[in-house]
Amino acid sequence: MKIAVIGANGMIGSQIVSEALSRKYQVTAYTRSGTQIEGTTSVALELTNTSAVAKAINSHDFTVITVASRDNYQAAIDAHTALIHAAPTGRFLIVGGAGSLEINATRLYETPDFPSDYSVEARTFGQILDLYRSAPTDVQWTIAAPSPEIAPATRTGRYILGSDSPVGDFVSTQDFAIAIIDEAEKKQNLRRRFTVATEQA
Template sequence: MKIAIIGATGMVGREITVEALRRGHQVTAASRSGAAVEGAPAATPQALELGDSAALRSLAQSNDVIISATGPSRTGGDHDAWLAQNQQAFDAVGDTRILVVGGAGSLQLPDGSRLVDAPDFPDAYRSEALSAARLLDVLRSQPNRLDWTMLCPSPVITPGERTGNYTTARDEVAGPKISSQDFAVAMLDEVEHPAHRRARFTAAN
């Protein structure tokens, strides 16, 4: 399968790239810099801006699946611009399947409230989490022609061990943490065996 990964040089994007190659897929690793992905020499690097509709359209036409692993700025960048760029990407991919890395903040607690709205949610991550939650709303508002899936991590995602074992849930928190390696496993399992088309789900160790 031909897979293009946008944001391939980030922590999550790199693990997804490595996992896709491990499974024998042909991978284009797209990022702003166009740099090679550490630990993934077989991936083809490509410089790409998320809002470049023409480049995204070409990428979608030459791949079976797009995986978007970008996030809003943590250093004061315009989150509205990031959301607008995502919309441009959704418009550009046509009928090519797109899987999107979401955020844990939009996941639901047992009382039905969102994790990001909890009083003890860290203030340092609240703005980022709210924008990621808005991205889910953007996806849910797309016309039915868009073949999308969003995979949200657990509240804590850090580099760790690839166990290949995880549990999933639809909208509620599935567990407290997941390794970035097992998050990538869950993403590629969804690529190869679609079970959440036009839906959001989450994974936890």
């Protein structure tokens, strides 16, 4: 399988690259600077370059976009809007945030205790989720949301999947990466969002 990872040198992207390589897949690692990542074909790419992103998606079996765009959230919204309009034909997965997960039909970022420091990012990815849910049905998107807390920890290989509500408080970046590459193989969540938590012993 040919897998592309856009944002390949980030906290999550680097683990996705490692997981894909461990399964002997051919990986193209896209970063803004074209940083060389061992074991991959490394390429410079900006998420705002819609034609290049669509070309990457169309030339791989599965593409992961894990770009937080914290320096310009509006640019992220615009980039995903443009990508939807470009209508790439390949399968791709966007790493979203946990803030748009729901409890009793209320998004986490709308709850009183949601940390204000993460509000703008959470609302941005909530808007991106809504964009994809309104996309034409021939756009083969998936969105993966982590648990409310995600950090490098232990690769347990044991995780819980959910859809729109949290299924745990924490997921390791390693287990999140396993779930994403499993999705590449199993194709279980086409045109919908899923969430992942590390299964607690």
